Amino acid sequence: MSTLADVVLPLPLYKYFTYRIPSDLQEALQIGSRVVVPFGRKKYYTAIVVRLHDVMPQGYEVKELISVLDERPVLRRPQLQFWEWIADYYLCSVGDVYKAALPSGLKLESETTVTLNTDFEEPDDNRLKEREWMLLAALGKKSRMTVQDLEKESGMRNILPTLRVLLEREAVFVSEQLKTNYRPKTETYIRLTFQQGDDAALRHAFECVKQAKKQETMLLSFLDLSLFMQKGKLREVSRKSLLDRSGVSSAVLGAMVEKGLFEPYKKEISRFETEVYTVQEAAPLSDAQQVAYRQISDSFKEHSVTLLHGVTSSGKTEIYAHLIDRVLHEGRQVLYLVPEIALTTQLTNRLRKIFGDKLMIYHSKFSDNERVEIWNTLLDDHSPRIVLGVRSSIFLPFGDLGLVIVDEEHETSYKQYDPAPRYHARNAAIVLASMHGAKTLLGTATPAIETYFNARQGKYGLVELKSRFNDVELPEIIPVDVREMRKKNRMRGNFTPELLNRMQIALDGDEQVILFQNRRGFAPMVECKQCAWVPKCEHCDVSLTYHKRFNQLTCHYCGFTYEIPKVCPACGQPTIGVMGFGTERIEEDIAQHFPNIPVSRMDLDTTRSRSAYEQIIEDFSKKKNKILIGTQMITKGLDFDHVSVVGILSADLMMNYPDFRAHERAFQMMEQVSGRAGRKNRKGVVVLQTSQPESPLIRQVIAHDYEGMYNMQLSERKAFSYPPYTRLIYIYLKHRDETLLQELSVRYTSLLREVFGARVLGPDNPPVARIQSLYIRKVVLKMELSASMPKVKEILKQVYENMLVDDRFKTLLLYYDVDPM
Ligand code: ADP
Ligand code: ZN
Numbered sequence: 001m002s003t004l005a006d007v008v009l010p011l012p013l014y015k016y017f018t019y020r021i022p023s024d025l026q027e028a029l030q031i032g033s034r035v036v037v038p039f040g041r042k043k044y045y046t047a048i049v050v051r052l053h054d055v056m057p058q059g060y061e062v063k064e065l066i067s068v069l070d071e072r073p074v075l076r077r078p079q080l081q082f083w084e085w086i087a088d089y090y091l092c093s094v095g096d097v098y099k100a101a102l103p104s105g106l107k108l109e110s111e112t113t114v115t116l117n118t119d120f121e122e123p124d125d126n127r128l129k130e131r132e133w134m135l136l137a138a139l140g141k142k143s144r145m146t147v148q149d150l151e152k153e154s155g156m157r158n159i160l161p162t163l164r165v166l167l168e169r170e171a172v173f174v175s176e177q178l179k180t181n182y183r184p185k186t187e188t189y190i191r192l193t194f195q196q197g198d199d200a201a202l203r204h205a206f207e208c209v210k211q212a213k214k215q216e217t218m219l220l221s222f223l224d225l226s227l228f229m230q231k232g233k234l235r236e237v238s239r240k241s242l243l244d245r246s247g248v249s250s251a252v253l254g255a256m257v258e259k260g261l262f263e264p265y266k267k268e269i270s271r272f273e274t275e276v277y278t279v280q281e282a283a284p285l286s287d288a289q290q291v292a293y294r295q296i297s298d299s300f301k302e303h304s305v306t307l308l309h310g311v312t313s314s315g316k317t318e319i320y321a322h323l324i325d326r327v328l329h330e331g332r333q334v335l336y337l338v339p340e341i342a343l344t345t346q347l348t349n350r351l352r353k354i355f356g357d358k359l360m361i362y363h364s365k366f367s368d369n370e371r372v373e374i375w376n377t378l379l380d381d382h383s384p385r386i387v388l389g390v391r392s393s394i395f396l397p398f399g400d401l402g403l404v405i406v407d408e409e410h411e412t413s414y415k416q417y418d419p420a421p422r423y424h425a426r427n428a429a430i431v432l433a434s435m436h437g438a439k440t441l442l443g444t445a446t447p448a449i450e451t452y453f454n455a456r457q458g459k460y461g462l463v464e465l466k467s468r469f470n471d472v473e474l475p476e477i478i479p480v481d482v483r484e485m486r487k488k489n490r491m492r493g494n495f496t497p498e499l500l501n502r503m504q505i506a507l508d509g510d511e512q513v514i515l516f517q518n519r520r521g522f523a524p525m526v527e528c529k530q531c532a533w534v535p536k537c538e539h540c541d542v543s544l545t546y547h548k549r550f551n552q553l554t555c556h557y558c559g560f561t562y563e564i565p566k567v568c569p570a571c572g573q574p575t576i577g578v579m580g581f582g583t584e585r586i587e588e589d590i591a592q593h594f595p596n597i598p599v600s601r602m603d604l605d606t607t608r609s610r611s612a613y614e615q616i617i618e619d620f621s622k623k624k625n626k627i628l629i630g631t632q633m634i635t636k637g638l639d640f641d642h643v644s645v646v647g648i649l650s651a652d653l654m655m656n657y658p659d660f661r662a663h664e665r666a667f668q669m670m671e672q673v674s675g676r677a678g679r680k681n682r683k684g685v686v687v688l689q690t691s692q693p694e695s696p697l698i699r700q701v702i703a704h705d706y707e708g709m710y711n712m713q714l715s716e717r718k719a720f721s722y723p724p725y726t727r728l729i730y731i732y733l734k735h736r737d738e739t740l741l742q743e744l745s746v747r748y749t750s751l752l753r754e755v756f757g758a759r760v761l762g763p764d765n766p767p768v769a770r771i772q773s774l775y776i777r778k779v780v781l782k783m784e785l786s787a788s789m790p791k792v793k794e795i796l797k798q799v800y801e802n803m804l805v806d807d808r809f810k811t812l813l814l815y816y817d818v819d820p821m
């Protein structure tokens, strides 16, 4: 039996801390269990045990851990190992990974805010314990407190275990849950006030309702519903099903409760639908799909990672479904990763039909309770399941993964920017899969250059699917020279005559249109027409974005809002006006050209809530709207049947963006958005507006020539030493004081340069050089692929420690972004 436990704390600390295990807990404690530990001044945290041993550490006084929260670990093998890999690879602490991985409800700490659930009712058959009541009463005074304050208020010590129980019973919430829509987990049920089988009482009940036909109907409906025998037990009847069945109003039910015949009670139900789904087999595969399916299976024999490069609408989802089915039959689990925005009802319904309740969905907009529920479900058993989830679902406690699918693997939203861990979910998922001995399938019509490179080098298997389902042709792409149209004065706002004509034809034929406007650089801005003054955020070094709906200015980095000044602060003239081509502006243009045509707009502003987003998609698929205007959001895995024209309003900004990935991105975006044109049986048309119609990239887009784009980009990457020929690490330094930051960044960089020489670039001011009042400097480290990463990391650590000799460096914020996107 071990006497000491190493734990990971939810803090950015680069080591594990050791605690003494009280003797009565020594036997039960397991690796992966949560424990409450004191840390720092009077603070305590939920930590996770990573190692049990007897070796007393030197250099600090070992404290005793306070209590153990779990009888069974909340982590499974190999999760800890996976966390360590992420921390090591992405240069952050395991504590950072822990914070990102666990739902808040599983990692209570002193600073966590807990809130009283005012709807909580204590069930008769499951009373709260005294300590639990005391805590609730203390919380009730304010209804919202931090754990630390609650401890003071209640005068109780070590309240985390008690809080854990209250959380599980939903008597309290942690504050994070309240941000999301919390759905109550109870439902009202109805029961008779007398025992079943009490015939006399039943006869009496019928006497009571004899004069009231509707009440009689309800009583009969109740018996009908409840007598549905299940294993000799009467079935419980929910209020809703009773009202539905009887077709009688709730007032009648109320009257019967008054009379003392019925009695309502609350019952806990699972947050996830418990209905039994009628499942049907996945659609049979077409010949081409069948071939791809077999090639994937064969490829998996030699490669643990395989890329399915299948054009848009080739039916990749169907192929996934068949692969998933096979893995589930082998009794193993599947993780199906999608970019946040692609997790639509369209997709979940499709998979739900095939996999029924084996399908679990993990969305970032879920409440914390829902996350905890999924977490615990996976922890409880190994049964074959498929988790369809976003980036963070790689952290779930899978028991036995057999297959990981990363759909739209090229999507940059798989990379987490902020906060740490700054991981790439696709790459992390590949590592996770290998820890489980599982295969990984990457799917996309436009592979990331790095991925295609790996496939070409034979590191990954490669399967190509070049025909669309039903052999529908890829859309025809018509480039239109905006420069020329401008010269001839033929532009109508942002529209060329060609695009307007095509739109008109489509609308006349009762077809639909999608217009794509790249988000980057197209945010509408406010400007002084007199002196060109532009308002900027006080905390960040960026121009503000104009929001017409609220007639306000917003900072996209910190979210701060500002009023529009009446007169220009620079020249004093009342000449402030809006410029730019946001999606709002396009919407106005459309209203002018096509009055009376219903239009919807899909961008960050119109899709703040998940339901708003789903509503826009649904309205469009049902043809309630004829034209859909959108940003990159509309490029993601949507499947509409009646879109014959897609307009790309401007390819220019995408292409000219100063980033070595700009052309790759522009190609991916244009190819994906073109893919929305002409699905089901029909070839579609894409009008591509650009001022560089003769540029190689535009020609590659027109020809759907991924290979051409790939080869060209690859030779540029090689010439300028960019990935996949090098590995990039960005190092960010931040401070409030710009002079100090500059001085220290220069010193830091020259220290780095002493070791790495010309592989170090910078320090530079990034495009946005101040965010939330912190100035930023960026240093780029370009390492050749052959360099030993552990060594590189060791050097980075040493340089950092050397800098710490200067006390001022401690006030500087420094972090790394490995494989930045
Ligand atoms: P991708 O993901 O490759 O863009 P999808 O999987 O969305 O393509 O498929 C495109 C369309 O073709 C969808 O409407 C889908 O239902 C249909 N489809 C694909 N494969 C089949 C199949 N084997 N049987 C019936 N319909 C299919
Ligand atoms: Zn700001």
Ligand code: ZN
Residues within 6 Å of the ligand: 528, 529, 530, 531, 532, 533, 568, 569, 570, 571, 572, 573, 575
């Ligand atoms: Zn001015």
